[in-house]
Amino acid sequence: MxxxxxxxxxxxxxxxxxxxxxxxxxxxxxxxxxxxxxxxxxxxxxxxxxxxxxxxxxxxxTANWTPPAVGRTFLTFEYASPDEVDKTYAELVGAGVRGLQEPYDAPWGMRYATVADPSGNGVDLYASLPAS
The missing domain is CATH 3.30.720.120 (Signal recognition particle alu RNA binding heterodimer, srp9/1)
Structure with a gap:
């Protein structure tokens, strides 16, 4: 089904x-x-x-459900440019949001970063890198 x-x-x-x-x-x-x-x-x-x-x-x-010690959900947001990923990450961390991964150029061709929501769930930020 x-x-x-x-x-x-x-x-x-x-x-x-x-x-x-x-x-x-x-x-x-x-x-x-x-x-x-x-x-x-x-x-x-x-x-x-x-x-x-x-x-x-x-x-x-949900029977027998307990909150996990570490979040296992990653909600992902796409941005128009790598600079927007960097800017968003900096703004969030500057506002006290916990950064999990500083922005970096991932080998799969994206600028990538991760922060945590207030419950510890991951939130990924990414943008495609310019073609070289």
Missing amino acids: QGTVKAIDIAVSDLGAAIEFYRRFGLEFVRDAYMPDDHAGCDLPNGLHLMLDTDDLRSKV
Whole structure:
């Protein structure tokens, strides 16, 4: 049986902090009217729906679930240029966001960097390198 990916759900420890963090990337989350302290969603331009669920909610809806010690989700944002990757990384780290990987020219032809959201989930920033 083949399904269709319609949504991505990220477990977070602090919903408010996560909403503020992802707002820096232009994502506007709407808190759920029935669970405003535990669930928020954001419609993406490509038709996907991105959700944030608190660890508390996740543990109620998934049997035996506990938050991982280290985040295993990496949400990835593409930028128009390598300079934008560098600038975004510097702005985030300057604002107190934890950097996981400083910008570098990856062997697969991209300028690449990684930061952590407030719950420790990875957020990759990349742009294609100019053809040489």
